[in-house]
Amino acid sequence: MAINTKNQIAELSGDAITLEERTPFQIVMRRFRRHKLAMAALVVISVILIITILAPYIAPFDVQEIRVGDYFVPFGAVDEETGRIHYLGTDNIGRDYFSRLIFAGRISLAVAFLSVIISETIGIVVGSTSGFYGKWLDAVLMRFVEFMLTIPSLPLLLIISSMLLANEALIPIPPVVLNVVGKIMLLGPRDTRSAVLIVLVLSGLGWMGSAQLMRGMILSLREQTFVEASRSLGASNIWIILRHMIPNAMAPIIVSASLGLAGYVVAEAALAFLGFGIQDPVPTWGNMLSGTQTYMFDRPWLPLVPGLPIFICSLSFNYIGDGLRDALDPRLKL
Amino acid sequence: MSKPVTRKESPKRDLVIVKNLVKYFPVRAGLLQRVTAWVQAVDDISFTIREGETFGLVGESGCGKTTIGRTMLRLIEPTSGSVTFDGQEVFALRGREMKEMRRNMQVIFQDPYASLDPRMPIGESVMEGLNVHGIGTPRERYENMLEILKKVGLEDYHARRYPHEFSGGQRQRIGIARALALFPKFIVCDEPVSALDVSIQSQVLNILKDLQSEFGLTYMFIAHNLSVVEHISDRVGVMYVGKMVELTGREELYENPLHPYSKALMSAIPIADPTVKRERTLLKGDVPSPLNPPKGCRFHPRCPVAIDKCSLEEPLFKEVKADHWVACWLQ
Numbered sequence: 277m278a279i280n281t282k283n284q285i286a287e288l289s290g291d292a293i294t295l296e297e298r299t300p301f302q303i304v305m306r307r308f309r310r311h312k313l314a315m316a317a318l319v320v321i322s323v324i325l326i327i328t329i330l331a332p333y334i335a336p337f338d339v340q341e342i343r344v345g346d347y348f349v350p351f352g353a354v355d356e357e358t359g360r361i362h363y364l365g366t367d368n369i370g371r372d373y374f375s376r377l378i379f380a381g382r383i384s385l386a387v388a389f390l391s392v393i394i395s396e397t398i399g400i401v402v403g404s405t406s407g408f409y410g411k412w413l414d415a416v417l418m419r420f421v422e423f424m425l426t427i428p429s430l431p432l433l434l435i436i437s438s439m440l441l442a443n444e445a446l447i448p449i450p451p452v453v454l455n456v457v458g459k460i461m462l463l464g465p466r467d468t469r470s471a472v473l474i475v476l477v478l479s480g481l482g483w484m485g486s487a488q489l490m491r492g493m494i495l496s497l498r499e500q501t502f503v504e505a506s507r508s509l510g511a512s513n514i515w516i517i518l519r520h521m522i523p524n525a526m527a528p529i530i531v532s533a534s535l536g537l538a539g540y541v542v543a544e545a546a547l548a549f550l551g552f553g554i555q556d557p558v559p560t561w562g563n564m565l566s567g568t569q570t571y572m573f574d575r576p577w578l579p580l581v582p583g584l585p586i587f588i589c590s591l592s593f594n595y596i597g598d599g600l601r602d603a604l605d606p607r608l609k610l
Numbered sequence: 611m612s613k614p615v616t617r618k619e620s621p622k623r624d625l626v627i628v629k630n631l632v633k634y635f636p637v638r639a640g641l642l643q644r645v646t647a648w649v650q651a652v653d654d655i656s657f658t659i660r661e662g663e664t665f666g667l668v669g670e671s672g673c674g675k676t677t678i679g680r681t682m683l684r685l686i687e688p689t690s691g692s693v694t695f696d697g698q699e700v701f702a703l704r705g706r707e708m709k710e711m712r713r714n715m716q717v718i719f720q721d722p723y724a725s726l727d728p729r730m731p732i733g734e735s736v737m738e739g740l741n742v743h744g745i746g747t748p749r750e751r752y753e754n755m756l757e758i759l760k761k762v763g764l765e766d767y768h769a770r771r772y773p774h775e776f777s778g779g780q781r782q783r784i785g786i787a788r789a790l791a792l793f794p795k796f797i798v799c800d801e802p803v804s805a806l807d808v809s810i811q812s813q814v815l816n817i818l819k820d821l822q823s824e825f826g827l828t829y830m831f832i833a834h835n836l837s838v839v840e841h842i843s844d845r846v847g848v849m850y851v852g853k854m855v856e857l858t859g860r861e862e863l864y865e866n867p868l869h870p871y872s873k874a875l876m877s878a879i880p881i882a883d884p885t886v887k888r889e890r891t892l893l894k895g896d897v898p899s900p901l902n903p904p905k906g907c908r909f910h911p912r913c914p915v916a917i918d919k920c921s922l923e924e925p926l927f928k929e930v931k932a933d934h935w936v937a938c939w940l941q
Contacts, residue, residue, distance in 0.1 A: 501725040519738075
């Protein structure tokens with residue numbers, strides 16, 4: 277049976293199936309682009325993100341500048357002193373509503389993104405440890421996750437955040453963190469501190485879903501032959517988790533992260549609305565809403581203006597999540 | 611980097627010695643997950659594999675051949691027994707020592723698609739062993755990987771592609787390349803061709819043979835296809851429900867099988883000649899469950915020539931002729 281193997285191999289080398297798309301990333305991108313609603317949502321979110329990132333350059337007025345007498349100025353009114361325009365008028369104490377709105381977006385979105393990053397990280401670590409090592413560790417971790425899930429989160433959120441905000445020394449936050457977050461949100465150290473606490477509270481109560489998701493993925497990946505192959509090459513557990521399991525489990529995690537963003541935008545708003553979040557005079561969409569709710573009937577635009585971006589962002593993140601879910605699911609032919 | 615070793619002149623040395631290998635899987639049930647029964651997947655098996663040879667292992671589905679392979683490589687921990695590789699006791703190694711040992715023994719899996727990480731370019735998969743062991747500089751590893759890909763008939767540009775872009779035969783050759791990358795001495799081939807098209811099977815088998823002579827490899831070749839085993843093996847072990855029933859040279863087994871089970875197997879190989887008539891030994895009944903194997907000789911309920919003793923006492927696995935081992939009371 278010893279045919280000329282050299283020739284045979286030369287023949288074989290040419291028969292690779294050639295596909296246009298190369299990397300899984302390119303395939304996912306192509307599939308995602310076909311999801312119209314998700315693409316539209318991505319555009320909307322990108323526009324909002326760009327506006328909030330450029331907030332210091334776009335905002336015509338200082339966020340905290342109070343114009344005595346200029347209360348409830350209507351949309352598009354021109355400021356007589358400087359000639360600048362109040363695009364969205366002013367609020368009940370004479371602050372430019374448009375400037376506040378875009379700075380608020382910067383803070384609200386930063387809180388949401390940071391919360392998602394932290395909670396997904398906790399979820400990935402806890403979930404993969406639990407799924408990979410199994411046995412009693414799995415049992416203990418998963419019972420803890422279930423215990424956390426049974427606690428009604430809003431009351432707990434309120435209690436914890438009010439406790440933390442009242443006692444500054446309760447959780448020491450490294451100055452580096454305060455510095456970086458302060459730069460992102462453009463806040464002073466004191467306000468940054470409360471923003472960081474809000475992020476910690478939100479992500480501390482929001483990681484359980486992704487932990488369960490990750491555990492499930494790891495449990496199914498653990499039985500895959502390529503994991504066994506890696507082990508037979510001498511790879512350690514950490515190597516296998518980092519190089520094989522997490523990349524393969526990323527798809528549902530990305531989806532849950534984008535859906536999580538929607539949840540955190542709303543949760544931050546809810547917290548602020550109830551008066552336990554980041555406090556006035558620092559603007560967030562939530563506290564702008566709560567600060568103006570009393571004018572709901574005579575000047576309805578005041579609560580509606582900050583309510584709209586909350587609604588749009590949460591809707592858009594949900595659509596993006598849906599689009600990603602479809603794009604990342606290899607069984608779905610699009 | 612270690613150079614390709616030319617085949618040693620005396621292939622008589624025992625490279626792998628398996629002694630009294632046992633693997634029972636617990637069956638758990640109930641709320642407390644108590645062990646209610648044991649699946650006797652591999653029960654007290656001993657054999658040796660000589661340097662440079664191909665040791666075939668045949669048997670029906672579920673008879674424990676794959677379990678033997680995985681246990682020898684410590685992909686599953688054994689219940690008891692010992693495996694000696696090149697004078698070193700494999701089951702006694704821990705941590706770093708075991709990692710070093712893995713450089714010597716590799717595996718090629720049955721399902722070439724499942725054994726490659728779908729999110730890793732195949733070049734990366736082939737290089738993984740070199741990366742894990744930190745052999746050479748990243749540049750050298752890359753060069754090595756390309757060289758090994760060439761050995762299995764793949765080109766440089768294939769390295770960047772993902773498993774879904776390849777055909778079954780190509781994927782299996784990638785699997786071979788990955789096993790080869792660490793220049794092991796011993797490779798367990800776990801049914802490497804049974805998931806492939808017949809036309810691709812011979813191609814992969816020939817590559818395996820060529821690599822064996824080039825690198826002086828020792829194979830343990832697990833299969834249920836008797837013709838494939840005959841084509842590639844030097845010696846063959848026959849398994850039945852967790853036991854080895856016969857072990858001898860390929861020609862001896864195919865021409866002169868001694869165990870009634872081996873006889874039945876050999877008579878089932880199709881001959882590509884319609885004029886040849888031969889006596890076929892048909893076995894009655896089903897393969898017993900390894901959960902509750904029959905007492906005495908495990909083959910006795912289906913054996914056409916069983917005697918009373920067979921159901922009472924287990925036959926010993928003994929050498930009845932030179933280099934021909936059988937576990938049967940009638941021999």
